[in-house]
Amino acid sequence: MGIVKTENLTFEYIRRDENDNVEGINTAVDNVSVEFKEGEFIAILGHNGSGKSTFAKHINALVMPTEGSVWVDGMDTKDDDKVLDIRQTAGMVFQNPDNQIICTLVEEEVGFGPENIGVPTEEIWERVAKSLEAVGMTKFRNASPNKLSGGQKQRVAIAGIVAMKPKCIILDEPTAMLDPSGRKEVIRVLHELNEKEHVTVVLITHYMEEVIDADRVFVMDAGKVVMEGTPRQIFTEVERLKSLRLDVPQVTELAYELKKAGLSIPSGILMKEELTASLLKLV
Amino acid sequence: MSLIVDKINYTYEIGTGFERHALKDVSLAIEDGEFVGLIGHTGSGKSTLIQHFNGLVKATSGTIYYNGQDIYDKDYNMKDLRSKVGLVFQYPEHQLFETDIFKDVCFGPKNLGLSKKDVELRAFEALRMVGIPEELFYQSPFDLSGGQKRRVAIAGVLAMKPEVLILDEPTAGLDPKGRDEILDCVKKLHEEMGITVILVSHSMEDVANYVDRIIVMNDGVLTYDDTPKNIFTHYRELEAIGLAAPQVTYIMNDLKQAGINVDTTAITVEEAKESVLRAVRKGM
Structure with missing residues (x-):
């Protein structure tokens, strides 16, 4: 079984009016069956309200399925005894770094998680050092988190998760509030964790360029998985993505427009080097 | 009718250990x-x-004029x-x-x-x-x-x-x-x-x-x-200060370097498309 597996996962919530009468039932996640292999880099796309965040919260047992099941590293999230193990196996990083950072020093922030699960002091320091190294923040070890840039704060939040030695990290729009450099830093760190430490990464994002190096992409709409494939397969379907309120990277869009204007260029171009190479053949 | 910002400075928490100079001699005019x-x-x-x-925040020094009036005047509304x-x-x-x-x-x-x-x-x-x-x-x-x-x-x-x-x-x-x-x-x-x-x-x-x-x-x-x-x-220079250009600008620069005569100042997909089409059709 993969590191994350869901079978017919459905999540419904009941809407109530002011007098607590039931107004209706919303299905946020609708019959989703997927499996992520250990060490994969997964990206999840979908418009606001498509159900991707609710889906992600199931992976570390923040939300329980209404129907169906979720297994994390073989553990059923409905098993109460396993909740803490599941949260250590699958750590979560949210959009706003300021809402997740609580300590006054970077190293305390990163050590907070391991300390809470009773890791021996010496090992805590080892984990802190290693985690900060992994996200490239070692030299800020004794800094105050509120003196850091957005990208640096988000890397500290990621280090705090890495210190828990999770097999899987889920990130819900981790770059939404960052400037261009901050976005690049965070995405680079995620790929490094994935390649060097074999951590499974599940990245939710609205920035299409951040997805091109993922192993597999899932697109959600109205709680369902409506597209699944490699970034190239997904981004070939420019019109379909636009109809789902999504987009493609600018290079893909430019290549698509040039092809439509009659140039002979392959579809699904993801890198600017590919576009350059195919245009060179034409001149 | 305009907004004029004249050499404003803003310092947080003056006189404490947290003092930080957030704006330094900023001047600009918006019409x-x-x-x-x-x-x-x-x-x-x-x-x-x-x-x-x-x-909402008052400059430590410098002045702001809105429609010709100094907003820091005592009787300014x-x-x-x-x-x-x-x-x-x-x-x-x-x-x-x-x-x-x-x-x-x-x-x-x-x-x-x-x-x-x-x-x-x-x-x-x-x-x-x-x-x-x-x-x-x-x-x-x-x-x-x-x-x-x-x-x-x-x-x-x-x-x-x-x-x-x-x-x-x-x-x-x-x-x-x-x-x-x-x-x-x-x-x-x-x-x-x-x-x-x-x-x-x-x-x-x-x-x-x-x-x-x-x-x-x-x-x-x-x-x-x-x-x-x-x-x-x-x-x-933008990259050095944490920013970037739109992706199309990088594409156009790459193409130019590869010898395709495109306009490197294109900053939207539409402009890039026109420029590439012109360059390729001329080259064919």
């Missing part, structure tokens, strides 16, 4: 009817700067300034609080002391301007999508009939279509109503697609103030 983009890395002073524009220079904060939907959308948008004009009829007329117009259909007017703001909520929050500021509209990262966290909807709506307000717009953004693509002029902040200093085309030719 009526401009559409200006304000970019800079996190912590570069963008948000502090825009909070000066409507008097600050309340009037705040209704003329509307500020939409980051995640403005967090400030929605009324039981229905219409009441929420009425809140601002109601506080101006207008008659009930005028208040409701303004709310109606503002919601129409941001494209919220009438059947949603009496729904709870919390039943809307992220993009709709944000447009309602913007309507709340528009109902004050501002002459200048400042938006602090209005598209953060929205899906691509939601981004376009908000920005198209802002563009329409700018074109049809002649509102001056100042757009703070981390998305270089959005800035390139919409604004006529870009102001770049770095560590509290105004570093560039120019047209988007001229600004993005400095993409290497």
Whole structure:
């Protein structure tokens, strides 16, 4: 079984009016069956309200399925005894770094998680050092988190998760509030964790360029998985993505427009080097 | 009619260990009817700067003139300034609080002391301007999508009939279509109503697609103030200060280096397409 597996996962919530009468039932996640292999880099796309965040919260047992099941590293999230193990196996990083950072020093922030699960002091320091190294923040070890840039704060939040030695990290729009450099830093760190430490990464994002190096992409709409494939397969379907309120990277869009204007260029171009190479053949 | 910022400095927590010089000798002038983009890395002073524009933060030194009047004059009407220079904060939907959308948008004009009829007329117009259909007017703001909520929050500021509209990262966290909807709506307000717009953004693509002029902040200093085309030719300098150019600009530079004669100042997909087509057809 993969590191994350869901079978017919459905999540419904009941809407109530002011007098607590039931107004209706919303299905946020609708019959989703997927499996992520250990060490994969997964990206999840979908418009606001498509159900991707609710889906992600199931992976570390923040939300329980209404129907169906979720297994994390073989553990059923409905098993109460396993909740803490599941949260250590699958750590979560949210959009706003300021809402997740609580300590006054970077190293305390990163050590907070391991300390809470009773890791021996010496090992805590080892984990802190290693985690900060992994996200490239070692030299800020004794800094105050509120003196850091957005990208640096988000890397500290990621280090705090890495210190828990999770097999899987889920990130819900981790770059939404960052400037261009901050976005690049965070995405680079995620790929490094994935390649060097074999951590499974599940990245939710609205920035299409951040997805091109993922192993597999899932697109959600109205709680369902409506597209699944490699970034190239997904981004070939420019019109379909636009109809789902999504987009493609600018290079893909430019290549698509040039092809439509009659140039002979392959579809699904993801890198600017590919576009350059195919245009060179034409001149 | 304009906003003039004359050598303002702003220092946080003067005289304590946390003293920080957030704005350093910033001077600029924004004319009526401009559409200006304000970019800079996190912590570069963008948000502090825009909070000066409507008097929420007072400069440590320097002066700001709005329509020729010094806003720091003792008898200057600050309340009037705040209704003329509307500020939409980051995640403005967090400030929605009324039981229905219409009441929420009425809140601002109601506080101006207008008659009930005028208040409701303004709310109606503002919601129409941001494209919220009438059947949603009496729904709870919390039943809307992220993009709709944000447009309602913007309507709340528009109902004050501002002459200048400042938006602090209005598209953060929205899906691509939601981004376009908000920005198209802002563009329409700018074109049809002649509102001056100042757009703070981390998305270089959005800035390139919409604004006529870009102001770049770095560590509290105004570093560039120019047209988007001229600004993005400095993409290497921008990268050094945490920014970038739109992806198409990099593509065009690559193509040029590879020997294809394209225009490297293209900053939108549309411009890039035209330029590549011209270059390829000439070469064939």
